[in-house]
Amino acid sequence: MLDERDREVLCAIVQSYINNPDPVGSRFITRKYAFSLSPASIRNIMSDLEELGFLRQPHTSAGRVPTDKGYRFYVDSLCSHEHQYDNRAFFYEITRELESIKNDIDILLSETTKRLSNFSHYLGVALSPKAGSATFNRIKLLKHRRNHVVTVLFTDEGMVRNKVVDVDFDLTQRDLNRIASYLNSEFYGCNLNEIRTKIVREMSEEKILCDTLISRAIRICREVLSSPSGNIFISGFTEVLGLPDFSDVEKIKEISRAMEDKHLIIKLLDKFSESAKDEVQVIIGSENSLAGMKGFSIVAATYKEGSMPVGSVGVIGPTRMDYSKTIAMVDIVSKFITKVIEGK
Amino acid sequence: MLDERDREVLCAIVQSYINNPDPVGSRFITRKYAFSLSPASIRNIMSDLEELGFLRQPHTSAGRVPTDKGYRFYVDSLCSHEHQYDNRAFFYEITRELESIKNDIDILLSETTKRLSNFSHYLGVALSPKAGSATFNRIKLLKHRRNHVVTVLFTDEGMVRNKVVDVDFDLTQRDLNRIASYLNSEFYGCNLNEIRTKIVREMSEEKILCDTLISRAIRICREVLSSPSGNIFISGFTEVLGLPDFSDVEKIKEISRAMEDKHLIIKLLDKFSESAKDEVQVIIGSENSLAGMKGFSIVAATYKEGSMPVGSVGVIGPTRMDYSKTIAMVDIVSKFITKVIEGK
DNA sequence: TATTAGCACTCTCCTGTTGAGAGTGCTAAT
DNA sequence: ATTAGCACTCTCAACAGGAGAGTGCTAATA
Numbered sequence: 001m002l003d004e005r006d007r008e009v010l011c012a013i014v015q016s017y018i019n020n021p022d023p024v025g026s027r028f029i030t031r032k033y034a035f036s037l038s039p040a041s042i043r044n045i046m047s048d049l050e051e052l053g054f055l056r057q058p059h060t061s062a063g064r065v066p067t068d069k070g071y072r073f074y075v076d077s078l079c080s081h082e083h084q085y086d087n088r089a090f091f092y093e094i095t096r097e098l099e100s101i102k103n104d105i106d107i108l109l110s111e112t113t114k115r116l117s118n119f120s121h122y123l124g125v126a127l128s129p130k131a132g133s134a135t136f137n138r139i140k141l142l143k144h145r146r147n148h149v150v151t152v153l154f155t156d157e158g159m160v161r162n163k164v165v166d167v168d169f170d171l172t173q174r175d176l177n178r179i180a181s182y183l184n185s186e187f188y189g190c191n192l193n194e195i196r197t198k199i200v201r202e203m204s205e206e207k208i209l210c211d212t213l214i215s216r217a218i219r220i221c222r223e224v225l226s227s228p229s230g231n232i233f234i235s236g237f238t239e240v241l242g243l244p245d246f247s248d249v250e251k252i253k254e255i256s257r258a259m260e261d262k263h264l265i266i267k268l269l270d271k272f273s274e275s276a277k278d279e280v281q282v283i284i285g286s287e288n289s290l291a292g293m294k295g296f297s298i299v300a301a302t303y304k305e306g307s308m309p310v311g312s313v314g315v316i317g318p319t320r321m322d323y324s325k326t327i328a329m330v331d332i333v334s335k336f337i338t339k340v341i342e343g344k
Numbered sequence: 345m346l347d348e349r350d351r352e353v354l355c356a357i358v359q360s361y362i363n364n365p366d367p368v369g370s371r372f373i374t375r376k377y378a379f380s381l382s383p384a385s386i387r388n389i390m391s392d393l394e395e396l397g398f399l400r401q402p403h404t405s406a407g408r409v410p411t412d413k414g415y416r417f418y419v420d421s422l423c424s425h426e427h428q429y430d431n432r433a434f435f436y437e438i439t440r441e442l443e444s445i446k447n448d449i450d451i452l453l454s455e456t457t458k459r460l461s462n463f464s465h466y467l468g469v470a471l472s473p474k475a476g477s478a479t480f481n482r483i484k485l486l487k488h489r490r491n492h493v494v495t496v497l498f499t500d501e502g503m504v505r506n507k508v509v510d511v512d513f514d515l516t517q518r519d520l521n522r523i524a525s526y527l528n529s530e531f532y533g534c535n536l537n538e539i540r541t542k543i544v545r546e547m548s549e550e551k552i553l554c555d556t557l558i559s560r561a562i563r564i565c566r567e568v569l570s571s572p573s574g575n576i577f578i579s580g581f582t583e584v585l586g587l588p589d590f591s592d593v594e595k596i597k598e599i600s601r602a603m604e605d606k607h608l609i610i611k612l613l614d615k616f617s618e619s620a621k622d623e624v625q626v627i628i629g630s631e632n633s634l635a636g637m638k639g640f641s642i643v644a645a646t647y648k649e650g651s652m653p654v655g656s657v658g659v660i661g662p663t664r665m666d667y668s669k670t671i672a673m674v675d676i677v678s679k680f681i682t683k684v685i686e687g688k
Numbered sequence: 689t690a691t692t693a694g695c696a697c698t699c700t701c702c703t704g705t706t707g708a709g710a711g712t713g714c715t716a717a718t
Numbered sequence: 719a720t721t722a723g724c725a726c727t728c729t730c731a732a733c734a735g736g737a738g739a740g741t742g743c744t745a746a747t748a
Contacts, residue, residue: 025711038721043712061711061728103492103508142484142496148447150504152486152496160494162506164447237581238604241597252596253585260582369740382692387741405699405740 014074023063068285079324090119110233117236122317127269128230129310132193138184141176165223179217196225245318258292272312285319299326301334358410358418367407412629423668434463454577461580466661471613472574473654476537482528485520509567523561540569589662602636613656629663643670645678
């Protein structure tokens with residue numbers, strides 16, 4: 001479909017536009033990229049590329065601009081995925097500054113997104129491990145004031161989570177210990193999601209258990225498991241405001257709305273976690289299924305725990321994004337987080 | 345200094361400008377506010393008010409606009425602080441929807457700021473209780489994997505906080521229990537800040553204790569207390585983008601930078617907590633000591649725990665802010681949070 | 689003496705025009 | 719197949735003119 005020359009021109013246009021958001025014209029291409037072709041020939045090629053949907057013109061007598069399809073082709077077939085030199089500073093910074101934060105995954109992720117946005121100039125995003133996919137190790141119940149129980153849940157993965165649970169009955173610490181050991185023997189090694197569904201089923205079926213210790217145990221456990229979605233971290237709004245892509249107030253509102261709708265972004269990143277692909281993934285502009293996110297691209301990857309993806313980290317920016325560099329950065333970051341978590 | 349008539353005119357100008365961000369002219373005043381004076385007389389008054397620093401003109405032949413000093417006078421002497429009717433819906437919403445979130449103060453505050461920004465159209469902010477001012481009740485240490493200890497700290501105020509602490513020595517659960525009971529007997533009833541300073545002192549003085557149980561206890565405790573500052577919650581960026589005050593990209597960058605600098609806002613709100621005044625406090629534009637926050641106003645109040653202010657909640661917006669309404673809202677919110685916390 | 693009508697003046701903002709500049713597509717020559 | 723040449727289109731910046739809003743000042747008025 002595209003011969004070598006066409007590809008070269010497309011590549012030059014995309015790179016030039018990424019570098020500087022002006023529609024790129026034929027003359028500019030010949031001069032800047034030293035093709036052994038005249039502007040007129042370039043124009044013919046550009047015209048073909050436009051026909052094929054890789055480029056478009058903002059208006060007659062403007063240069064060309066890549067379409068989402070153009071970016072896609074560039075990412076898949078044209079851009080080099082080596083960018084190690086540029087990103088070396090980034091790599092050193094995160095390893096040097098963040099390796100020590102290994103006990104609090106939330107802080108680690110939040111700091112990571114900050115660094116990511118600083119270096120990429122786009123939004124850094126990360127999704128903390130979903131509790132649901134973790135494995136129940138043990139639970140500890142501590143009496144707090146009357147009617148309050150502090151629960152501390154340990155997972156096999158080393159996550160610790162606490163929550164204060166209201167109970168409508170008074171329990172001694174001894175009762176709590178018995179409840180805890182019941183839960184521990186019942187659920188040891190189970191996946192938290194499974195436990196939740198199991199509990200819901202049992203609660204609807206066996207109303208008989210009412211007011212026994214087990215029923216209380218179940219009720220407490222349900223409370224503990226009731227907040228399933230992981231935290232999301234987004235950094236770098238000020239950073240993106242500096243980009244020429246956001247010199248327009250409408251564009252700013254758009255990305256701000258997208259950011260506010262955290263649920264949508266969570267959903268999106270969740271998809272990444274599910275598709276257990278190993279590489280960095282890229283969603284470009286309108287490929288996105290979310291209405292509010294068309295116009296932006298997402299570059300993301302998962303980080304793993306015991307070879308299972310448990311969360312994701314990435315970058316959101318304009319479609320006019322330095323994909324090559326960003327992909328390399330996200331790759332670095334996802335591997336780094338995996339390493340920190342596993343090495344814990 | 346200002347007679348009754350001058351005040352009325354100033355009040356009209358401020359209110360008109362708050363209502364609609366156009367410089368207000370003499371003719372407009374006479375018509376809208378039905379003064380029994382001609383535009384020419386109003387002009388004379390306005391000229392006086394400008395001389396006194398309450399008003400300024402963006403340019404000759406524009407109307408007048410309040411200065412920070414003008415807003416200050418308005419807030420202190422002119423505006424009515426009754427706004428109950430307008431805010432009734434707001435009051436109902438927060439009491440109905442948020443009262444149930446009493447076990448997790450962070451979620452309560454974050455939801456509160458969301459509601460606050462929705463109703464005010466400005467940024468809602470809140471500072472969670474500073475751990476330092478709380479009172480040690482007891483600590484529980486649980487063995488996590490090798491070299492990791494899960495600490496659960498209870499305060500008299502009912503706060504629970506957990507943290508995973510790395511230790512460079514292996515301890516049995518039994519050791520941990522002994523350490524915990526040492527800490528419990530040593531620090532029961534102490535203020536957390538005191539404990540921290542005490543620990544720092546002891547660690548520098550008595551190196552002798554090295555490698556004993558007590559030294560280990562102290563080390564763990566220090567870790568637990570090492571993150572002193574409270575969380576900050578800010579909501580409503582999309583909300584403020586809708587205001588005419590932020591139709592300019594520069595203004596947007598300004599407020600975005602201010603938001604990113606969370607430390608500064610924390611500092612600012614901390615001051616509110618310290619000055620133990622009971623009322624809602626207002627900082628207008630350049631009264632602010634923070635460079636990045638000039639140009640914005642802050643309306644904030646503290647919420648209390650046992651009649652001690654422990655955190656603050658408020659609103660950040662343009663100096664052209666509906667002070668009357670906002671002050672009433674912040675008042676409602678701060679009292680609401682106090683009630684929820686105390687009633688816990 | 690305080691108030692006001694009248695008027696000249698200033699400044700912004702909108703609109704329309706114009707010319708430069710950049711880039712294109714097409715055609716004919718190489 | 720490539721390219722030079724040219725007419726055409728579109729944007730953008732600069733400029734001018736006119737409407738509109740508001741002011742300050744002065745002289746007349748109650």
